[in-house]
Amino acid sequence: MNMYRPAHALLCGLILASLSPQAWSQSPVRVVPVQQREVASYKTFVGTVQPSKHAVLGSAVDGRVVEFNFEEGDFVKANEPVAQLLINTISLQRDAAVAELKVREAELEELENGTRPLEVEQMQARMLAAQSRHEYMKLRRDRAVELYEKRGVTSKEVYDEAVSAADAAEQEYMDALKAYELAAEGPRIEQINQAKARVSVQEAIVQELNDRINKYTIRSLFDGYLVKKSTEIGAWANSGGAIAEVAKLDVVDVVANVPEQDIPFVRVGREVQVEVFAYPGRRFPGTVSAVIPQADIRARTFPVKVRVPNQFEENQPILKAGMMGDVMLQTSETKRGLLVPKDAVVLNRGAKVVYVVTPAEKGQIVRMVPVKLGIQEGTDIEVMGEIEPGMNVVTDGNERLRPGQPVTILPANAAATAAGK
Numbered sequence: 001m002n003m004y005r006p007a008h009a010l011l012c013g014l015i016l017a018s019l020s021p022q023a024w025s026q027s028p029v030r031v032v033p034v035q036q037r038e039v040a041s042y043k044t045f046v047g048t049v050q051p052s053k054h055a056v057l058g059s060a061v062d063g064r065v066v067e068f069n070f071e072e073g074d075f076v077k078a079n080e081p082v083a084q085l086l087i088n089t090i091s092l093q094r095d096a097a098v099a100e101l102k103v104r105e106a107e108l109e110e111l112e113n114g115t116r117p118l119e120v121e122q123m124q125a126r127m128l129a130a131q132s133r134h135e136y137m138k139l140r141r142d143r144a145v146e147l148y149e150k151r152g153v154t155s156k157e158v159y160d161e162a163v164s165a166a167d168a169a170e171q172e173y174m175d176a177l178k179a180y181e182l183a184a185e186g187p188r189i190e191q192i193n194q195a196k197a198r199v200s201v202q203e204a205i206v207q208e209l210n211d212r213i214n215k216y217t218i219r220s221l222f223d224g225y226l227v228k229k230s231t232e233i234g235a236w237a238n239s240g241g242a243i244a245e246v247a248k249l250d251v252v253d254v255v256a257n258v259p260e261q262d263i264p265f266v267r268v269g270r271e272v273q274v275e276v277f278a279y280p281g282r283r284f285p286g287t288v289s290a291v292i293p294q295a296d297i298r299a300r301t302f303p304v305k306v307r308v309p310n311q312f313e314e315n316q317p318i319l320k321a322g323m324m325g326d327v328m329l330q331t332s333e334t335k336r337g338l339l340v341p342k343d344a345v346v347l348n349r350g351a352k353v354v355y356v357v358t359p360a361e362k363g364q365i366v367r368m369v370p371v372k373l374g375i376q377e378g379t380d381i382e383v384m385g386e387i388e389p390g391m392n393v394v395t396d397g398n399e400r401l402r403p404g405q406p407v408t409i410l411p412a413n414a415a416a417t418a419a420g421k
Helices: 010-020 088-113 117-151 157-185 189-215 414-420
Strands: 028-031 035-039 042-057 063-068 081-085 217-219 224-229 240-260 269-275 283-292 301-309 326-330 335-341 346-350 351-360 363-377 380-385 392-396 406-409
Touching: 035 363, 042 217, 042 224, 042 301, 081 240, 088 189, 088 346, 117 157, 189 217, 240 326, 269 301, 301 326, 326 414, 335 363, 335 392
Parallel strands: 028 406, 363 406
Antiparallel strands: 028 392, 035 335, 042 240, 042 326, 063 081, 081 217, 224 240, 240 301, 269 283, 269 326, 283 301, 335 380, 346 351, 351 363, 351 392, 363 380
């Protein structure tokens, strides 16, 4: 009895019936060569679809919600405002600070540009006028000294007045000269540095107010879908309170719990297939992205994350958070093994055997080889026994064979033709 394909007996009977009676002494069979290739065992684990990123958007300040720009299920781009708190008062403060900053910047620019040429010329003219007056007063004083001290024809009062006027003119000239030199030299570097410092302080004030305003605007830091609203327009938001939840679904993680005896064979970076229950028969390729090194103490299982690029239909993600599905993971080391179709294995008195076709004096006969079964891979199965790569094993017509029985090998399509009759 074939444990894998009980319909083969009927197939072989049809083939025998189609042959002439003279050929019944040889059983018609179909054979397949034994293959040697790398194999590994796989197991299916149930996993849950989770967003690759999930964030609860909260408020950093207290305030009243005046805008909410999205509804649940809407797509939100990174840094796009999701909700807005009332900012009228702080906006006025920011505008005043910006105006003050412009004043400080203008003062700095004035100092950096230096004294205007017209002002320098004006100072020079005043200095020259003071110089002329000083020279005149000096001459007048000299004459008064000569008339008073040498000739005695001038009064002491006239003498004192001439000396005082000359001294005053000299001071006015020195003052005008220094003013001209300062204007020509321009502002001191210390004044410019002070003006720069005032600009920096005002810039910090404006930045601090802008930062405070940003705290009143609720944004998502990544592209995703709004999956939950925690407030509405008009509601009061407390600092640290939840506003909304956003999930990144263009790439998802399918998380499966793997027993500790299988976890040594799970490798990060290995490609796997995921089939969610909502879409039977549809497979999603993914990659093992993480093996969490912390087991569930009660179940002794380790979470394994499989990163899966999502697919979209009508701009909506197919894989949604919370869906369940099967994850096929490798649970043994890869090795080289001998594989045959499952149909080649039959039961003989409780033992598993295959029939190998060998040459004989007149044609070909079959030899029964006991085997042990190993890893299954699709329609093939690993066999271990006295068998080598390239040997032909019987896959059709092996239900009634006996060791040493002559056989006739049918073409590859002969059995299929006979089965269709």
